[in-house]
Amino acid sequence: MRRPRVFVEELGERPVARGSEAHHLYHVLRLRPGDRVILFDGRGREADGVVSEASATEVRFAAAAARPVRREPPFELTLYVALLKGDKLAGVVRAGSELGVSRFVLLITERSVPRGMGRAKLERLRRIALEAAKQSGRSRLAEVSEPRTLDELEPVPFGLVAHPAAARTLEGVAWPESGRLALASGPEGGFSPAEVERLSGLGFAPVYLGPRILRAETAPLVLAAAATAARGL
Ligand code: SAM
Numbered sequence: 001m002r003r004p005r006v007f008v009e010e011l012g013e014r015p016v017a018r019g020s021e022a023h024h025l026y027h028v029l030r031l032r033p034g035d036r037v038i039l040f041d042g043r044g045r046e047a048d049g050v051v052s053e054a055s056a057t058e059v060r061f062a063a064a065a066a067r068p069v070r071r072e073p074p075f076e077l078t079l080y081v082a083l084l085k086g087d088k089l090a091g092v093v094r095a096g097s098e099l100g101v102s103r104f105v106l107l108i109t110e111r112s113v114p115r116g117m118g119r120a121k122l123e124r125l126r127r128i129a130l131e132a133a134k135q136s137g138r139s140r141l142a143e144v145s146e147p148r149t150l151d152e153l154e155p156v157p158f159g160l161v162a163h164p165a166a167a168r169t170l171e172g173v174a175w176p177e178s179g180r181l182a183l184a185s186g187p188e189g190g191f192s193p194a195e196v197e198r199l200s201g202l203g204f205a206p207v208y209l210g211p212r213i214l215r216a217e218t219a220p221l222v223l224a225a226a227a228t229a230a231r232g233l
Helices: 019-028 088-099 119-136 193-201 219-229
Strands: 005-007 016-018 036-040 045-054 058-063 075-082 103-108 159-162 179-185 204-207
Touching: 005 019, 005 119, 016 019, 019 058, 036 058, 075 088, 075 219, 088 103, 088 119, 088 219, 159 193, 159 219, 179 219, 193 204
Parallel strands: 005 036, 075 103, 075 179, 159 179, 159 204
Antiparallel strands: 016 058, 036 045, 045 058
16 A cells, blocks of 8 residues: 655654644544554655554654655746635645645735635645645645735746736746746736736746636646746656
8 A cells, every 4th residue: 555645844753743634644544553654844855654653633653764855846936826716726736736836925916806815725725735745745845825915026036927918938938947936827817017017027027828818727837837847847
């Protein structure tokens, strides 16, 4: 049987999973003493582990020495995604995490229908990033930041913003080999011209993704996939 991947805050000889993670391990995966797992800390390290004690609130492990694992892209990929209606961001966070996104920055834009995000919904997105990291074998956990406005953004060293009216396509983009990559996509109603100008001023070059208008939850994943595919990752 495939060994479950278990997230723990700290790897060491006696790591512990708590809270909702322990609940999931105990009630859903039904882990019990003697079961073997792979422990990961979401910061690039893994260790083989064996359950030593299990309850619904705490699962304890005996762990072997931690080892660094390399399943991450060589660059740090930040996806700037506008707040979207309903539960659409869940799919973006799930698939974006599988693709290697390091950080999701949620944007409150002029045309975003939701004007913010409650704590419970944000925590759920973080939980989805964790589940995607486990399922895909990722060694790092993607961050999901609190929503912010474009006025709160810092300039970026390399950025692209998906914009249907842009002249430039993804063909011929000189993707950096390392460092920070920033990719932005808009809400269902698109970015306003002033927002595109503001993002351009921060270092996001507008790009056209083709003659079809993609859904607001598809476009960010196309950008992330293009960045990783360009490096064969
Ligand atoms: N009418 C809107 C507009 O003109 O921007 C369409 C918005 S689209 C549903 C949502 C977001 O996906 C856009 O803000 C953009 O970031 C991205 N997008 C969708 N299709 C695109 C395309 N063909 N080229 C570039 N960006 C696209």
